[in-house]
Amino acid sequence: MKAGLTREDYMNWFRRVDEGPFHSVSCGERVHGPTYDMRILLAAAAACTERVKITPTLYVLPMHSAVQVAKEVATLDIMSGGRVTQVCVGYGGREQDYAAVEAPFKGRYGRMDQQVATLRKVWAQQEIIPGAGVIGPPPVTPGGPALLAGALGPKSIARCAEWADGLYAWSGDGNRAELERAFSTADEAWAAAGRVQPPYHLGGFWCTLADNGQQRLYDYVYEYLAIAGPEVAKMMAESVSRSSPDRILEALDNAEAAGCEEVFLVPATADLAEIDRLSDLLARRGH
Template sequence: MHFGLGLPIGSPEQLTDWARLADDGPFRTLGLLDRIVYDNPEPLVTLALLAGATTRVRLQTEVLLAPLREPALLAKQAATLDRLSGGRFTLGLGVGGRADDHQATGTDPRQRGRVLDEQMTRMRRIWSGAEGIGPAPATPGGPEVLFGAFADPALERIARHGDGFLCAAPPKWAGDLFAKVERFWADAGRDGRPRMVAQVNVALESDVDEARAAIAAYYAFSDYGRNMVEGMLTTPEQVREAAKHFADLGADELMLYCWGTDPGQVGRLADVVS
């Protein structure tokens, strides 16, 4: 099982330092979340910067809220980032669950699933070269696409349009979600198996209090905010235990989403997973 590193949003100007440290370490992927009405850096712009600061590590949106964006421009941006990074880009997508994000972009949250399906059909067509919108992505057919999901209709979307699953659920729920994704994949007649990428929230040592405050603020809109704070992993033993659980479930990669802003977290987490 590979390990990825989710980047904090609290100090955007430090992210090139995080990226360079991760590029020299054991991590396969760098992930960055997406919001509109929040004090976070825009992920496609930021990952383009990090692509130039790295040579090996993959770059991943985790997850980009696709229904808030126009599909032709999004397809062009994703293809450009994939091309300029030498095929190192993974487009992680979701529908967006915050009403303020949809209000700010003038999109209807009630139509978000239908919109995402239509976007994927259009973007696949663009990446194939059918509409004359370039550049062609480095990855044939377009960058790898993963979907974050919980409900069955969203999990079925992985088989229709995606390459794999971004699972932000704890191990006790993830097994059932993995099984559903694999069943929908088989029912759709897809070859092979979907990539399974899990995610846990982490912070080690001196950053724990800062990280708890950051994650509480981020999930303040949700009734699950307290659970997210309490579920954050704060010791090497907890990280190793979660890694073992997800490896046993068949995860291909575990993203360690760090909420502390100290770049020293990269080395601490690298020591845990090495």
């Protein structure tokens, strides 16, 4: 989510990630700022990779038509050869993005509950409009991919426990206590909702192994959160520290100890050295 990236930057990244020791490639969604469109980027990733999973993290679902999202995801799944096995969806907290796409910010929680049901109906090839026929294409996996909720607070997590297959928990600095708290809340919410299958635990944090990494990490986080105001942006930028091999290894240990089954490492730069150095670091860690 940086300005000035080119087609070559993205193609090189996708190919290098596919060649590395990574499980999945992901991209988030944002309207304001210099970001490219998540759906098109992931389609490009699907076209030029062969191995890694393709994971949207995440769709701000209430900003969209659920039917259109269902069709996009099913198409992406087919074009990737069945590699869209998980999709993260969330409410989003940037009211400006909702306003820009002329979607109502108010009522987004209840709207997403209904939209998830629509996604699953479309993927199960059930009619949405009686007599109009099904909406295709059907995804590679019958019934569609697993849905993970990008939710933060206990109330939101409890609401998502009714329909989600897991939780995407974010900790900007890879803090063990933050991740543990989120996953514990999810486990309790799933149990309270009578869910037999416990939630899948997906985590994420910001990091960099680029040259002059700490300054570039600070700048990245500050720019990313500038829309929330300078005080919030400064506070968050000062809170991140995963800019050296030892600090990233510690964050990975934190994520594993907190119960992460999978973790997304979100780099602060587009330097290809990020991938090479991270690959070496994962080899050093052993898995």
